[in-house]
Amino acid sequence: MTASLATSQAPAGRRRSTRRRLGPVGTSVLGAVIGLAFLIPLWWTVVNSLRPGDETFRYLNPLEWRTFFTLTPTLDNYFALLDTDLGRAILNSLFISLVTVVVGLVICATAAYGLSAFKFRGQGLVFSVIILSFLIPFDAIAIPLADMFRDWNLQNTFFGLILPGLGNGMAIFLLRTFFLAIPEELVEAARLDGLGPWGVFRRIYLPLSVPALIGAGLMLFLFQWQAYVWPLLMGTDRDHVVGPVALSNLQGQFAVDYGVLFAASVILILIPLAIIIGFQRYFIQSVSTTGLK
């Protein structure tokens, strides 16, 4: 029935398709135009970071080739960055993110192991606590949490900035999915060889789960690197301010050196970009696991 319908409609469909369908060339051109449109803001940022701040708006009226290219690139803005609070802020961001990845991975991987390698009563309850914890978005509860941290005197401390990033329900979920796929026989063999629960975790689970660990590490890293609300509430003095907050403070000032502003933006983008590109495969894998399962 459907087949005959389809064949009877075929000629009309074909005629329509020749009119509507984009050929391979059309597809390429459209894809290229859209891709380049997405690139423009980033490209313009990079070019502006390579020329003096007073030239930022020089070639915009009208647009010309020099808007997007410079023949005399200079790294002066990047060197100037070293003397400002922004340089310090970017180092703070880096420190916070790296500590979060290392400590957070330990906490999340042990939790995932506890959830997947054992069967015990109350497991369902524990699992639902973890699910619920990532259904409540962190930014939404940042203000009540900041109020709690003020009572505990954790304001303006790296401890206070790092702490909320450590327990990540999504990362635990990702690692658990991966751990569940580890063959039972392997674990039994390790037990027979005399490994205790910790030994099984360290010698069997961790080495077999490197891709998932990298994926989870990326999640923990990006959570901290992109954070804005929490550091705005927590790290308010210049020793604890993080990159994005320092950058937005600079933007709000009266006289802005746009060259330095763009140089800081480039660094704040380049670091996560390099990490994502370096671990692209694991990133996509973690994205699809958390999204589709």
Place this chain on the structure above:
Amino acid sequence: MTTPTTRAGADPRARRAVRPAPPARPTRRGRRHPALIALAFLAPALIALLVLRLAPAAVALWDSLFRTSLLGGTQFVALGNYFELFGNPDFQNALLVTLVFTILINPLQVATAFLLAVLYTRKAAGSKIWRSLVILPIAVPPAVSAVIWSVIYRPDGLANAFLDLLGLPAQPFLTSPQQALASIMVLLSWIGVGYWMMFLIAGINDIPRSYYEAASLDGASAWRQLWTITFPLVRRPLAFVLVADTVSNLLVFAPVQILTKGGPEGSTNLLMYDIFTRAYTLGDLNTAQAEVVILVLITLVIVALQFRLLRSED
């Protein structure tokens, strides 16, 4: 040639060594107190999640039922703060702005991500390169995106330079009550669309090629194949993307705080920013907590809806 044989040889031997044992021994070792051992592994994460995620939500709920007066007394007011909020014109405006924002940005971003995913999974020259250019901005933190676009949107900035090239008059963008919200949507989509597109590309790549070949033989046009094959088969990732995108857009804060401070004329006063100003500029923490509870509830309802939708499909 040698590796496969040695592997094939090694594998069964290992299995033979393992197989006979399980029935006898594991009951003796390491399984006496599985709950205690498991909880020991789970403890750090559970404490972190309970204290840093669930407790603040509970605190917000509890605090929202009280009111602290200027004299220092704290008084139980039950749902008083909620009634006050819903009667407050600023909050009503924030709800309305958030609603308009949600209704516009989510379908737009998801539709764009879907169409781009379709475009970039077609066989065409350079498709992978152009695709990665769209994905590139996902590395940009929202606050950095806001700062970059603040320069682009300046009256003498890049956006107006492009309008001039097209022969269009200069626009005020962030300083216009009619354009500010749309301007924020653009900079959020710049960093968001590529991210959501990745999920949909993964979904499209899972569809067997043979479906399209069969459809082509039957003479179905590309347009028809898109709606009868691609669209129904990526429904699951699409539903996920729509919900995850909606939740993340409910939490938009950095661009508003950096670019517009909720203005002009309250036109970009999204819920997250309204909570922030209520708590810190107005110093009314109890009412702000009530607003936090409302935001968390909205999020949970949206996510629950997703589970409903996905389950009924199975």
